[in-house]
Amino acid sequence: MKKLFAVIGDPIAHSMSPVMHNDLFQAYEIDAYYQPLHVKREDLEVAIKGLKAIGIAGFNVTVPHKEAIIPLLDELDPLAKSIGAVNTVVNENGKLIGFNTDGSGYVRGLLEELPSLQDKKVLVIGAGGAARGIYFTMAQAGVVQLDISNRTVSKANVIVSECPFDVQSEVLNMDEAEKNLGQYDLIIQTTLAGMAPNIQELPISIQHLKAGSFVSDIIYNPLETTFLQEAKKNGADIQNGLNMFVFQGALAFEKWTGIFPDTKRMRKIVLSQLG
Ligand code: ATR
Numbered sequence: 001m002k003k004l005f006a007v008i009g010d011p012i013a014h015s016m017s018p019v020m021h022n023d024l025f026q027a028y029e030i031d032a033y034y035q036p037l038h039v040k041r042e043d044l045e046v047a048i049k050g051l052k053a054i055g056i057a058g059f060n061v062t063v064p065h066k067e068a069i070i071p072l073l074d075e076l077d078p079l080a081k082s083i084g085a086v087n088t089v090v091n092e093n094g095k096l097i098g099f100n101t102d103g104s105g106y107v108r109g110l111l112e113e114l115p116s117l118q119d120k121k122v123l124v125i126g127a128g129g130a131a132r133g134i135y136f137t138m139a140q141a142g143v144v145q146l147d148i149s150n151r152t153v154s155k156a157n158v159i160v161s162e163c164p165f166d167v168q169s170e171v172l173n174m175d176e177a178e179k180n181l182g183q184y185d186l187i188i189q190t191t192l193a194g195m196a197p198n199i200q201e202l203p204i205s206i207q208h209l210k211a212g213s214f215v216s217d218i219i220y221n222p223l224e225t226t227f228l229q230e231a232k233k234n235g236a237d238i239q240n241g242l243n244m245f246v247f248q249g250a251l252a253f254e255k256w257t258g259i260f261p262d263t264k265r266m267r268k269i270v271l272s273q274l275g
Helices: 017-027 041-053 078-083 102-113 129-138 153-162 174-179 226-233 242-257 263-274
Strands: 003-009 032-038 058-061 088-092 095-099 121-125 145-149 186-189 214-217 237-239
Touching: 003 017, 003 041, 017 032, 017 242, 017 263, 041 095, 058 242, 078 095, 078 102, 078 129, 088 242, 102 129, 102 237, 102 242, 121 129, 129 145, 129 153, 145 153, 145 174, 186 226, 214 226, 226 237, 242 263
Parallel strands: 003 032, 003 058, 121 145, 121 186, 186 214, 214 237
Antiparallel strands: 058 088, 088 095
């Protein structure tokens, strides 16, 4: 029988995951289908019970359910537990097991463009859910310094204090981040500033950036944020948010099927959707 996969969220209509995963099922000749499912916050518990009852093979979880789903699952991967968020669920013999491939997807995507993270001084801008996964995964990646700045500094403090991995780290406010930008080899922009429709917005000004540094933004709508455009003008190498999206999907696909898929193919499909 055809296996069913899904993504649950609210809103969900614009998710590019269905096109990406259905294309992969076809490419690898897997008899499966991936369906977007609109699940409202108040319906999450009953929706999970329903998905389990119909024997769903696996699913992705997106906004606003990544945290709320945790107590509804049978088991939790340790990294997802420490991050406190799940984006991928695998049904293993009737047990729903939660994973987080957002942070690991980010780092896998980054390594495509920046082969070594050893000795790198890194700044993460933002302290929301995405930043937390990225921070925890980067903390294990061998960087020499992993600083974090956020508009609400207390949220950055929580991430640093709850990170289960040892890494040299300082918490900065946005003014300090702006002034000290020249210290960093890698800057990771995870805030919502610059996302459509507020595309002119910058989380911090970039004038002190060091030429030759690497600047990455997890936003992919627009593909090149104003932050990345400014960074490029200042001599930085840049990476947009498409890599994180593609690699979190690739790692989810691998958990479901055992196959690590062709990420170039995935990128092409997503780009064609973005028009
Ligand atoms: P996500 O899951 O995408 O990380 P989130 O958890 O809502 O989303 O986090 C949003 C992040 O973007 C936070 O770091 C937020 O800063 P605050 O913690 O101070 O709210 C940041 N953010 C949102 N809008 C911003 C803006 N206009 N300028 C700077 N930071 C912004």
